[in-house]
Amino acid sequence: HSSRRDAVAIQICRIMRPDDANVAGNVHGGTILKMIEEAGAIISTRHCNSQNGERCVAALARVERTDFLSPMCIGEVAHVSAEITYTSKHSVEVQVNVMSENILTGAKKLTNKATLWYVPLSLKNVDKVLEVPPVVYSRQEQEEEGRKRYEAQKLERMETKWRNGDIVQPVLNPEPNTVSYSQSSLIHLVGPSDCTLHGFVHGGVTMKLMDEVAGIVAARHCKTNIVTASVDAINFHDKIRKGCVITISGRMTFTSNKSMEIEVLVDADPVVDSSQKRYRAASAFFTYVSLSQEGRSLPVPQLVPETEDEKKRFEEGKGRYLQMKAKRQGHTEPQP
Amino acid sequence: HSSRRDAVAIQICRIMRPDDANVAGNVHGGTILKMIEEAGAIISTRHCNSQNGERCVAALARVERTDFLSPMCIGEVAHVSAEITYTSKHSVEVQVNVMSENILTGAKKLTNKATLWYVPLSLKNVDKVLEVPPVVYSRQEQEEEGRKRYEAQKLERMETKWRNGDIVQPVLNPEPNTVSYSQSSLIHLVGPSDCTLHGFVHGGVTMKLMDEVAGIVAARHCKTNIVTASVDAINFHDKIRKGCVITISGRMTFTSNKSMEIEVLVDADPVVDSSQKRYRAASAFFTYVSLSQEGRSLPVPQLVPETEDEKKRFEEGKGRYLQMKAKRQGHTEPQP
Amino acid sequence: HSSRRDAVAIQICRIMRPDDANVAGNVHGGTILKMIEEAGAIISTRHCNSQNGERCVAALARVERTDFLSPMCIGEVAHVSAEITYTSKHSVEVQVNVMSENILTGAKKLTNKATLWYVPLSLKNVDKVLEVPPVVYSRQEQEEEGRKRYEAQKLERMETKWRNGDIVQPVLNPEPNTVSYSQSSLIHLVGPSDCTLHGFVHGGVTMKLMDEVAGIVAARHCKTNIVTASVDAINFHDKIRKGCVITISGRMTFTSNKSMEIEVLVDADPVVDSSQKRYRAASAFFTYVSLSQEGRSLPVPQLVPETEDEKKRFEEGKGRYLQMKAKRQGHTEPQP
Numbered sequence A, B, C: 001h002s003s004r005r006d007a008v009a010i011q012i013c014r015i016m017r018p019d020d021a022n023v024a025g026n027v028h029g030g031t032i033l034k035m036i037e038e039a040g041a042i043i044s045t046r047h048c049n050s051q052n053g054e055r056c057v058a059a060l061a062r063v064e065r066t067d068f069l070s071p072m073c074i075g076e077v078a079h080v081s082a083e084i085t086y087t088s089k090h091s092v093e094v095q096v097n098v099m100s101e102n103i104l105t106g107a108k109k110l111t112n113k114a115t116l117w118y119v120p121l122s123l124k125n126v127d128k129v130l131e132v133p134p135v136v137y138s139r140q141e142q143e144e145e146g147r148k149r150y151e152a153q154k155l156e157r158m159e160t161k162w163r164n165g166d167i168v169q170p171v172l173n174p175e176p177n178t179v180s181y182s183q184s185s186l187i188h189l190v191g192p193s194d195c196t197l198h199g200f201v202h203g204g205v206t207m208k209l210m211d212e213v214a215g216i217v218a219a220r221h222c223k224t225n226i227v228t229a230s231v232d233a234i235n236f237h238d239k240i241r242k243g244c245v246i247t248i249s250g251r252m253t254f255t256s257n258k259s260m261e262i263e264v265l266v267d268a269d270p271v272v273d274s275s276q277k278r279y280r281a282a283s284a285f286f287t288y289v290s291l292s293q294e295g296r297s298l299p300v301p302q303l304v305p306e307t308e309d310e311k312k313r314f315e316e317g318k319g320r321y322l323q324m325k326a327k328r329q330g331h332t333e334p335q336p
Helices: A029-048 A140-159 A201-224 A308-330 B029-048 B141-158 B201-222 B308-330 C029-048 C138-157 C202-223 C308-330
Strands: A009-015 A055-062 A077-087 A092-100 A108-122 A184-189 A225-231 A233-238 A244-257 A262-267 A280-291 B008-016 B054-061 B077-087 B091-102 B108-122 B184-189 B225-231 B235-237 B245-255 B260-269 B279-291 C009-015 C056-063 C077-087 C092-101 C108-122 C184-189 C225-231 C234-236 C245-255 C262-267 C277-290
Touching: A009 A029, A009 C029, A029 A055, A029 A077, A029 A092, A029 A108, A029 B201, A029 B225, A029 C009, A055 B201, A077 A140, A092 A140, A092 B245, A184 A201, A201 A225, A201 A233, A201 A244, A201 A262, A201 A280, A201 B029, A201 B054, A201 B184, A201 B245, A225 B029, A244 A280, A244 A308, A244 B201, A262 A308, A280 B201, A308 C184, B008 C202, B029 B054, B029 B077, B029 B108, B029 C184, B077 B108, B077 B141, B091 B141, B184 B201, B201 B225, B201 B235, B201 B245, B201 B260, B201 B279, B245 B279, B245 B308, B260 B308, B308 C225, C009 C029, C029 C056, C029 C077, C029 C092, C029 C108, C029 C202, C029 C225, C056 C138, C056 C202, C077 C138, C092 C138, C184 C202, C202 C225, C202 C234, C202 C245, C202 C262, C202 C277, C245 C277, C262 C308
Parallel strands: none
Antiparallel strands: A009 A077, A009 C009, A055 A108, A055 B235, A077 A092, A092 A108, A184 A244, A184 B184, A225 A280, A233 A280, A233 B054, A244 A262, A262 A280, B008 B077, B008 C184, B054 B108, B077 B091, B091 B108, B184 B245, B225 B279, B235 B279, B245 B260, B260 B279, C009 C077, C056 C108, C056 C234, C077 C092, C092 C108, C184 C245, C225 C277, C234 C277, C245 C262, C262 C277
């Protein structure tokens, strides 16, 4: 019931689009890594289910060091071919080659070679690792060489000491319900599909990212299902150009019994053009509410402002909240 | 040559997909804001080009406060209808209504009303604001009411003081070429299309985000076109489940003459499930090189490590660099 | 310098994700049409550039009628294989097979067969059609059979009268089961990721949007889970350029006991360039069926045509339906 090694191969190809590349037209390494992993996941899941038995899904455990040998460009076709090259009792080794093909000139180049390790997890109980059906090797040496690679990576994985305390941003273990506890930042590299034909970010793309950050802040604060209730006026101070990195930062400013106000700031950073400084592109206040599983509005944990600035912003938020409440009670919303 | 007000209307509709919504099935406010802006951009660009004259694109200048009146769900059709309701000399007011339609029951609900202001920018010179062709109002009062809204928003925009120094994360104006100067973090809310059917994030999705952060760090450091040269072994310590927020942080660890090494850490935060702690899911070292416009490798500014930790990491990076260089010189890469 | 027919083949595969499917988990016909066109565009562009000479890009001119033989589900792998089967002086015929593979059970099913026609446009002057290098046929009959298919489609294309004045207008408060009740329009602003490198919308992008509108019309009419059963021949009358707004309108034309026919019209509107008029870019008839939760075919509410035009279109639809039924009973579909 075992598969011949040569039989277990797969070919994926896809044309490279503007969204796959940077402004200079070079395909992001990340796009290639993603295609490599897609091929690896298909072939190893298929192999691990090739015998009758418990159904499983192959989960990526490790990618060996990989070099990007030559750049790939927009309009070229990426060919990803993956092959199962070794199986241990509980893991599968997949080797992947990536070629770029220029379909106008016919030129082909090797751009990548990668080795991935997968582990089959039971679909009934995803914490249970299943056994892998063995591959059949066409030459005896293949099994031996594979075992050596397996032992080497096993050793390396065990050596990896995970410095879990080591984080990039100095976060000082903030207390729950403080502003620092839930504040969040997102950076986004502006891509072609974020932009108009003339190289500016669509206002709608910026607003979508602002809402995403506000939602993460709200979810961190109240740890429930949350939805946008309203957005304050948003002013767009300046255009954001293609190639910028935008930082969208959110922090909670105020909570009432059943709502949270989050301030969101958008800063644009023209990374490549060092003559231009980082600038504030937009900002707004989002109001979120927390919902139960039945869709009913839940009480919200009270925000604890700590610094003077936080206390000032809390009072300002309260002002906006009371003003809006008064407005709502003053006139009834016309029904559609 | 002016347009009748009633003539300038547009209708957009789109079915809501799993990626448009949170885990509870409620469509993100940001998805709706993005559709609203798309309708506004089409109708105002079309209107501003309706007369012969210089070609232009309408840029979003302001969105008035908007309420989300009722939630929208996956599978429902969002109907966005936009109409130009006022024009000043240099700006266009667009009013937008959003309805949700359950196409199985036929039920329709008003979910949003929004007002957007656009400004026409010349395609030849995007810093030049063009004149807007006037709309024709069916009733005299419409123009008067529009003028009032125009004056009110103008006043409010002028009042908005942009606290440009006010940023969420305490960044202490780091010097160029230091580690702090280029370090970057990205948060990503895991969505359905990031996941396998069984609710885990595809390894390839994580790697794509890791490369994105590494690329931003590299671009911030050397301010040129940069490309991925290699990725060190990546170990996946633990599965990332649907609904997590992942934080991907990158910091430069080492520079040689022509390459940069960036360490990338991936942490998963099960936001909604407060019983589970934030954990380290993966980490790796990415190597980037800087390219000239002709695609030739450029020298890289030398990294200046400041703290003891940074100096230690720099030495470790140098070790990996020299080891890899020795390996490469030891054996020639087999040619395809 | 001509290519052997067997040599010109390509294989694309991809795992189906939540966004590729409807709420019931059935992959949209439009997702499959888009993959088919991607394979066709790669193989025909590659072939047309296989000789030294002017560089060109293959533009989709026509898709023959295609049936969706069995539904595909989220988590399955779609395998698309394309092959060049005939070349005339200025056009290329590509035949495509789509298989679905359940990687957990190993089950494979044929889901689609399609035939596409491409025309090579010069990269220097996209209004100039170049000559196509001939393929080499392994059997003499292949050329003859291809020529017959070529002549048949040429005739059909010429017969297509494009009723450019005929547009789908909204009606207020329509009765259920009327044409007005379910008719739907979708507006899409063409973005960079919808386009080839040379600024035209990919044929596959247009087809995916056409299927989306047809699906909304069908769901509105019968208020159940619906899937694409077949698509009539689609002719692409004119390229759609970057920067256009496209309007895709769908209206039901005919219902049999268990199927619905929907006509879809695609109009392109060069918003910024007012010297160019809105034009009809493509049109086609989609056939949908209604499925129960167990995947069994359900009866469809009878369409009630009201106007003379609607009655005429109903009769025309009935004609197509009866013709297709007769064809099916005449010969048995060959099994894979």
